[in-house]
Amino acid sequence: MNTLLLAITAIALVVLVALVLRPVQEIDAPEKEEDARISPLLRGINYLLSDEPDLALKEMVQVARLRSEAADVYMALGEMFRSKGEIGRAVRIHQNLLARPDLPKSVHLQAHLALATDFQTGGLLDRALYQYQKALEIQSDHAGALEACLRIREQSSEWLVAEDLLSRLERVRNESYSSHRAYLFSEMARQCFQQDNTEEAHAYAKRALELDESCAPARMVKIELALQENQTEAAEDGIRNLWQHAREHFPLVIPCLLQHESFYHSHGRPLLHDLWHEFHDAELMLAWIEALANIQTTKEAKLCCDEMAFEPRSLRQSLRLHAVLGKDNDAHTRFARQWRKTARNFSCEQCGVEVVEVRWQCPQCHSWGTLHPKSEEKV
Ligand SMILES: [Zn+2]
Structure with missing residues (x-):
């Protein structure tokens, strides 16, 4: 006014x-x-x-x-x-x-x-x-x-x-926007990958990572390309590099590993197992359990949780776990599932906007790579 x-x-x-x-x-x-x-x-x-x-x-x-x-x-x-x-x-x-x-x-x-x-x-x-x-x-x-x-x-x-x-x-402006350009290249790589133009997809992912080694979407395209081409070693390297350079976005790759069943059993699962035992990263574990429940069965998710001896250490973690493993007709489970669907898990370091699903470009301030997972959610 x-x-x-x-x-x-x-x-x-x-x-x-x-x-x-x-x-x-x-x-x-x-x-x-x-x-x-x-x-x-x-x-x-x-x-x-x-x-x-x-x-x-x-x-x-x-x-x-x-x-x-x-x-x-x-x-x-x-x-x-x-x-x-x-x-x-x-x-x-x-x-x-x-x-x-x-x-x-x-x-x-x-x-x-x-x-x-x-x-x-x-x-x-x-x-x-x-x-x-x-x-x-x-x-x-x-x-x-x-x-x-x-x-x-x-x-x-x-x-x-x-x-x-x-x-x-x-x-x-006489300024360099190399990280922004890396994200544009990673989008081009994703587009080429979806159109089965693997050669160009490789090239754009490479150019993106030359500009910004922490560009998670480019690393993910590289991993998906390697999995699709059955390049086991390259896939494993890609996963380790994602862990090393863009750990906060690592959980996003787990569903993709599960979708390549034979790779998952021979390499993916042992790798996740090792990372869990070395770093005890709850985000990794929860994403793994959620992916198992979504792609395989809740029983598999429960088995994995028990086998890795995972114990939630915060309200947020226990809600996420309960949303997957809770009994179906239980009021707590219903609440946890509702919360999981609507919880704003990512926030922008530039403008503070909070969103439910990951995005590489902020929907509010349009910056690239500024949305990070929130570690704690007020419940
Ligand atoms: Zn923003």
């Missing part, structure tokens, strides 16, 4: 200045026209003061219509409509502005950016991209427009284009 009030006040000021500075012949205009110009403004301010921003907006639109030369008023109005979620009206305002033949070049850039933001807010990504492109034609090193395009390309999994935009952004 404060932003809205500020914006309306800014418009009121712009219009007031415009009215004060207007040419002499306009002052001599008939009183009726004067009324038509001033009264919506005064009414607008009045509504504003009596805390009725909707009615104030309506009057301000009237002012902008009458004072057609005031581009700033249009820009501020569009901004206001967008912040109120009225995307259609914001779009119309910015489009009208761009259609004006006398519009200065500097306002053109702003209007394209504003229109792009309208479309992006409304989820019309193609149109948003087109407008950002128009803005970049006016100013090719506009970091904000480049960043917005990058975000949209990432959102639509167009990793190659995204990587190109990242390079442009690096040049404009």
Whole structure:
């Protein structure tokens, strides 16, 4: 609401200045026209003061219509409509502005950016991209427009284009985004892997790890490739490297090991067994038990838990274990399972957002590799 009030006040000021500075012949205009110009403004301010921003907006639109030369008023109005979620009206305002033949070049850039933001807010990504492109034609090193395009390309999994935009952004800002690039390469590797293009998948995973050795998704693609190609030694190396360089995300690979049954029995299981006995990492053990229950049977999960002599040491750990091994009709089990489904297990080190499932890119601040597993959950 404060932003809205500020914006309306800014418009009121712009219009007031415009009215004060207007040419002499306009002052001599008939009183009726004067009324038509001033009264919506005064009414607008009045509504504003009596805390009725909707009615104030309506009057301000009237002012902008009458004072057609005031581009700033249009820009501020569009901004206001967008912040109120009225995307259609914001779009119309910015489009009208761009259609004006006398519009200065500097306002053109702003209007394209504003229109792009309208479309992006409304989820019309193609149109948003087109407008950002128009803005970049006016100013090719506009970091904000480049960043917005990058975000949209990432959102639509167009990793190659995204990587190109990242390079442009690096040049404009004179900064290196090598870890960000590693994640883009790891996404490309995953995409190639899913399309059975194993050669490219290998190449992109390698490039990702050259840039950032702790890039867990790239390490996971490498392990999955090795498993698929029955490269037992490479798979084992991959698993050990994941443990060494990205331990917090290690549990994610366990279901994948279980899905390759013969590898799991010959190499995977002994490896997990060794890691457990050496490090006593509860996250590893719980992920193992959960994966066994999901992919094999609850009985297997229980056997593993007993054999490894696993004892939960916190409320969170005991809830996770109970969700898997508890009796089906038990109220505690029901609670534990509900908690397991909805517990936010990962939080972003940049913006603090918490999510249920792992993500490599933060859904809120869009940083890469900043979501880490939470060790303790308030229950
Ligand atoms: Zn974040």
